Amino acid sequence: MSKIVRGISFLTVSRPDIYDYLRCPKIVSIKVYKNTRTPKPERVAVRKSESKTALIGKIGEAATQLAFSPELESGKLASLGEEIVTGSISSKGGPVEGLRGTILRSLSAQIHQLPKSLELDMKNVVRETFEGLDEITRDVKDAYGNVTVIGKGESRYETLPTMGYPDFVALTNGKPVLIEVKNTVRENSKLDGFQASFYNSLAKTVGVVIQDMAIDDGVLETRPRMVLERDANALIVYPRLKTWKSVTDTVDLGPRVVKDVWRAKQLGLLGKSPRTKCSSDCPHHKFDIELPEGNMEIAKPLPLILAKGSVDLGVDFDYEYLENYLWRVAPSLSTALSEMRFGRDTVPETQRKKLRGMLQDKFDLDESTVRRLVPKTGHAKDEPYPSYKEILREEASEIEPWEKLLPRKILRSASQTAQGRATRLYRLPKESSRVIRKTWKKW
Numbered sequence: 001m002s003k004i005v006r007g008i009s010f011l012t013v014s015r016p017d018i019y020d021y022l023r024c025p026k027i028v029s030i031k032v033y034k035n036t037r038t039p040k041p042e043r044v045a046v047r048k049s050e051s052k053t054a055l056i057g058k059i060g061e062a063a064t065q066l067a068f069s070p071e072l073e074s075g076k077l078a079s080l081g082e083e084i085v086t087g088s089i090s091s092k093g094g095p096v097e098g099l100r101g102t103i104l105r106s107l108s109a110q111i112h113q114l115p116k117s118l119e120l121d122m123k124n125v126v127r128e129t130f131e132g133l134d135e136i137t138r139d140v141k142d143a144y145g146n147v148t149v150i151g152k153g154e155s156r157y158e159t160l161p162t163m164g165y166p167d168f169v170a171l172t173n174g175k176p177v178l179i180e181v182k183n184t185v186r187e188n189s190k191l192d193g194f195q196a197s198f199y200n201s202l203a204k205t206v207g208v209v210i211q212d213m214a215i216d217d218g219v220l221e222t223r224p225r226m227v228l229e230r231d232a233n234a235l236i237v238y239p240r241l242k243t244w245k246s247v248t249d250t251v252d253l254g255p256r257v258v259k260d261v262w263r264a265k266q267l268g269l270l271g272k273s274p275r276t277k278c279s280s281d282c283p284h285h286k287f288d289i290e291l292p293e294g295n296m297e298i299a300k301p302l303p304l305i306l307a308k309g310s311v312d313l314g315v316d317f318d319y320e321y322l323e324n325y326l327w328r329v330a331p332s333l334s335t336a337l338s339e340m341r342f343g344r345d346t347v348p349e350t351q352r353k354k355l356r357g358m359l360q361d362k363f364d365l366d367e368s369t370v371r372r373l374v375p376k377t378g379h380a381k382d383e384p385y386p387s388y389k390e391i392l393r394e395e396a397s398e399i400e401p402w403e404k405l406l407p408r409k410i411l412r413s414a415s416q417t418a419q420g421r422a423t424r425l426y427r428l429p430k431e432s433s434r435v436i437r438k439t440w441k442k443w
């Protein structure tokens with residue numbers, strides 16, 4: 001068996017892994033085997049056609065966001081599309097309001113910078129997309145009533161150390177709907193449908209985390225929100241095909257399936273594959289690699305091990321989420337906060353009180369969190385943070401199975417990547433440690 005030369009594909013169970021698994025579990029093992037035995041391909045410069053595809057996708061997303069924004073009357077999209085094409089973004093009714101203006105101007109600028117031939121192509125795409133969405137929104141409103149995009153979606157699923165990223169989360173009658181935009185001229189019903197079902201399953205099981213951008217009564221909101229444990233279903237919107245569909249199917253993402261996928265991946269590391277009863281035309285044969293069958297006890301996902309280790313050593317992921325969030329949306333506020341905590345006695349109590357009130361109002365924080373952000377005096381000490389080594393020591397017995405699976409050097413770099421992943425996955429607006437502990441039990 002050839003040696004493992006890189007190890008990237010086993011940090012998580014991803015959507016493509018599940019897709020492969022449902023075709024045949026052996027495909028999962030074969031792919032891991034292949035990927036870990038071939039050196040990383042050199043980076044190829046982004047080709048023109050790829051950036052074109054990306055721009056078409058962007059046009060679709062922008063148009064969809066506008067189509068389902070609260071202030072836009074229906075039937076107005078085609079004319080917005082025309083404004084982008086001609087580069088004359090109108091500002092009737094006062095200056096073009098924040099979000100809409102930003103979206104229109106940025107698209108228009110991007111398109112007008114393109115080489116002439118491409119520019120013409122893209123202008124047609126804009127027209128098709130915006131016209132298509134006029135029809136689609138009318139239809140969707142008939143079916144659902146008002147649908148309002150409230151943010152970028154991000155769902156997390158407990159057993160799966162992975163995130164789902166539907167394009168948008170919208171609300172209709174208080175219920176979340178996930179919206180996925182496909183701005184292609186062809187439907188790939190098998191793959192698109194699978195993707196939507198996958199998001200559905202994530203949303204049904206753990207709920208939807210809504211990222212920063214959020215609109216409430218037409219006003220941009222600044223606080224992170226999380227809609228937990230509520231059903232959502234997914235709409236796939238095809239603007240240029242003037243069509244859409246609702247996907248209510250889910251994929252079985254129960255712990256048994258997830259662990260099976262995980263086992264298939266780890267077997268792939270060992271150059272083995274799970275036992276299956278494949279027919280002679282099973283798609284796994286196409287890979288021209290037949291791995292011997294085997295079985296094994298699985299090692300838990302590295303990001304989960306590291307997240308649990310951090311929580312056990314006292315890391316507060318909720319608070320970290322908040323700090324990080326404040327840095328992103330209000331850097332100057334964060335600088336002020338750091339002055340409050342570490343700047344000794346330069347800031348008087350009256351100012352501290354004012355800031356606390358503002359934080360409570362604007363970010364909907366509770367009293368104890370606000371006190372932590374703005375303490376009585378500026379003599380705070382940096383909170384001790386466990387080092388990466390300490391976390392590994394804390395979780396030594398869980399890391400051990402990995403030591404048998406991966407060469408030392410690769411495990412070290414994988415753990416570092418996994419730690420970054422752990423923060424991204426488990427740092428939630430609230431109840432991070434509950435989610436981590438609940439997940440732990442399922443493994």
Ligand SMILES: [Zn+2]
Binds near residue numbers: 027282
């Ligand atoms: Zn097979």
